[in-house]
Amino acid sequence: MINKREFLKGSAAMLAVAATSRAGAAAAGKSAPRTNWSGNYRYHAPQLFEPSTVAEVQQAVRSATNVHALGSRHSFNGVADSSVAQISMLKINDVQLDTQVHTVTVGAGIKYGDLARQLDQRGYAVHNLASLPHISVAGAVSTATHGSGMKNGNLSSAVTGIEFVAADGSLHQLTRKDNPDVFPGAIVALGALGIMTKVTLKVEPSFQMTQVVYRNLSFSELEHNLAAIMQSAYSVSLFTNWQDHRCNQVWLKRRVDQGGAEKPPALFYNATLATRKMHPIDDHPAEACTDQENKIGPWYERLPHFRMNFTPSSGEEIQSEFFVPFEHGYEAIMAVETLRDQITPHLYASEFRTIAADDLWLSMAYQRPSLALHFTWKREPEAVAKIVPQIEAKLAPFAVRPHWAKVFTMKTDPLYSRLNDFKALAAKYDPQGKFRNDFVRKCLYE
Numbered sequence: 001m002i003n004k005r006e007f008l009k010g011s012a013a014m015l016a017v018a019a020t021s022r023a024g025a026a027a028a029g030k031s032a033p034r035t036n037w038s039g040n041y042r043y044h045a046p047q048l049f050e051p052s053t054v055a056e057v058q059q060a061v062r063s064a065t066n067v068h069a070l071g072s073r074h075s076f077n078g079v080a081d082s083s084v085a086q087i088s089m090l091k092i093n094d095v096q097l098d099t100q101v102h103t104v105t106v107g108a109g110i111k112y113g114d115l116a117r118q119l120d121q122r123g124y125a126v127h128n129l130a131s132l133p134h135i136s137v138a139g140a141v142s143t144a145t146h147g148s149g150m151k152n153g154n155l156s157s158a159v160t161g162i163e164f165v166a167a168d169g170s171l172h173q174l175t176r177k178d179n180p181d182v183f184p185g186a187i188v189a190l191g192a193l194g195i196m197t198k199v200t201l202k203v204e205p206s207f208q209m210t211q212v213v214y215r216n217l218s219f220s221e222l223e224h225n226l227a228a229i230m231q232s233a234y235s236v237s238l239f240t241n242w243q244d245h246r247c248n249q250v251w252l253k254r255r256v257d258q259g260g261a262e263k264p265p266a267l268f269y270n271a272t273l274a275t276r277k278m279h280p281i282d283d284h285p286a287e288a289c290t291d292q293e294n295k296i297g298p299w300y301e302r303l304p305h306f307r308m309n310f311t312p313s314s315g316e317e318i319q320s321e322f323f324v325p326f327e328h329g330y331e332a333i334m335a336v337e338t339l340r341d342q343i344t345p346h347l348y349a350s351e352f353r354t355i356a357a358d359d360l361w362l363s364m365a366y367q368r369p370s371l372a373l374h375f376t377w378k379r380e381p382e383a384v385a386k387i388v389p390q391i392e393a394k395l396a397p398f399a400v401r402p403h404w405a406k407v408f409t410m411k412t413d414p415l416y417s418r419l420n421d422f423k424a425l426a427a428k429y430d431p432q433g434k435f436r437n438d439f440v441r442k443c444l445y446e
């Protein structure tokens with residue numbers, strides 16, 4: 001959670017340091033100011049460790065008084081920050097596929113895009129991906145990062161086991177099979193349980209997909225058809241700028257083994273098939289986007305919106321996202337629509353996606369099928385700080401949960417019924433709060 005003062009302070013400082021900052025200090029020690037990917041958040045940790053082995057991770061954890069894992073830096077708030085030291089896991093990225101039990105065990109820092117290529121070469125896939133392939137596996141599963149699809153759980157729901165370093169430097173394993181009582185608390189952990197060194201994910205046989213885009217879907221169609229629309233493809237995303245009571249774009253990602261190669265109809269709930277490749281932000285060039293126009297391609301080049309070697313989204317941006325129970329999805333959209341004239345001037349694009357319910361204690365989709373309302377803001381921190389609480393207030397009647405990795409201001413501790421169990425689990429591996437940063441303290445402990 002970010003309070004308004006801190007948010008503005010951090011963001012203003014950013015503009016001054018963004019040009020010189022980078023996450024690659026050579027070893028533990030003082031480094032230049034460093035920022036997240038977007039440049040809207042400046043890390044406070046003076047030290048950055050970049051271990052290449054698990055033994056080096058253990059040594060770094062033992063040596064630091066306060067420490068937090070760092071992935072690929074794509075979060076928009078202080079969730080990966082520390083007052084003393086961060087441990088970047090990007091150099092620990094090996095891949096071990098087990099074709100007997102259909103799992104892959106990866107070094108925690110591997111990026112989904114790199115993993116996907118290696119998996120596909122060997123005939124395997126993961127069930128879903130986020131809008132971008134650039135993020136690390138451990139960073140994504142720690143914040144319940146998701147794609148879309150009525151039947152698709154978030155990326156953490158594919159985890160079957162983890163290995164991690166606890167606060168005293170000891171190494172631990174937890175698996176869904178052997179530790180069913182605590183495993184659901186250990187995956188979406190915001191880095192507060194320890195430093196994951198390995199993550200094991202379920203895999204399935206590789207599959208091919210197509211992607212088509214429709215333009216101008218009226219919000220009126222959502223009133224009675226939201227479920228039908230969201231289940232009309234393996235993964236569905238609706239984009240809007242909140243004006244004219246419509247979604248500007250509908251992205252349908254279809255599996256070829258589920259009819260995805262069939263010619264798409266010209267009309268989809270009265271939206272019209274796009275005649276050119278589109279970027280979710282209408283006037284951005286579409287080169288950075290994965291192929292559309294019903295071209296068949298591998299799962300990892302259709303599930304994300306953006307291609308690996310291109311800048312995803314806009315770059316100079318801030319993101320927020322809010323999850324409501326799917327059954328209240330349409331009402332939630334209508335509630336936010338009342339703020340359209342305050343939202344649109346500061347927005348690149350909003351997106352609606354669905355996430356299947358899961359059992360992960362701190363997941364935004366914990367025990368409820370969810371509709372996610374996402375906002376890619378222009379990098380205008382003052383305006384964002386004003387509008388986000390208004391959106392939160394509109395969504396409060398629907399027991400809204402904010403995305404852990406994006407900008408929000410609301411209190412989160414009442415939203416998770418297993419929070420005390422999570423704290424007990426964290427206390428077991430981190431009795432003194434070595435992995436607790438300001439973000440975790442504010443969101444989970446105040």
Ligand SMILES: Cc1cc2nc3c(=O)[nH]c(=O)nc-3n(C[C@H](O)[C@H](O)[C@H](O)COP(=O)(O)OP(=O)(O)OC[C@H]3O[C@@H](n4cnc5c(N)ncnc54)[C@H](O)[C@@H]3O)c2cc1C
Binds near residue numbers: 194196313314
């Ligand atoms: C352009 C863009 C598009 C995005 N699209 C989506 C989307 O489609 N869906 C979605 O849900 N989110 C999306 N996000 C948000 C993004 O998925 C999350 O911020 C994700 O957590 C980023 O992973 P990361 O590797 O950058 O982690 P970081 O931001 O570096 O860290 C995030 C958290 O993971 C923890 N962590 C990292 N590594 C470890 C480890 N080894 N052990 C323990 N904890 C660890 C950190 O401590 C921190 O708490 C997007 C972000 C951007 C910038």
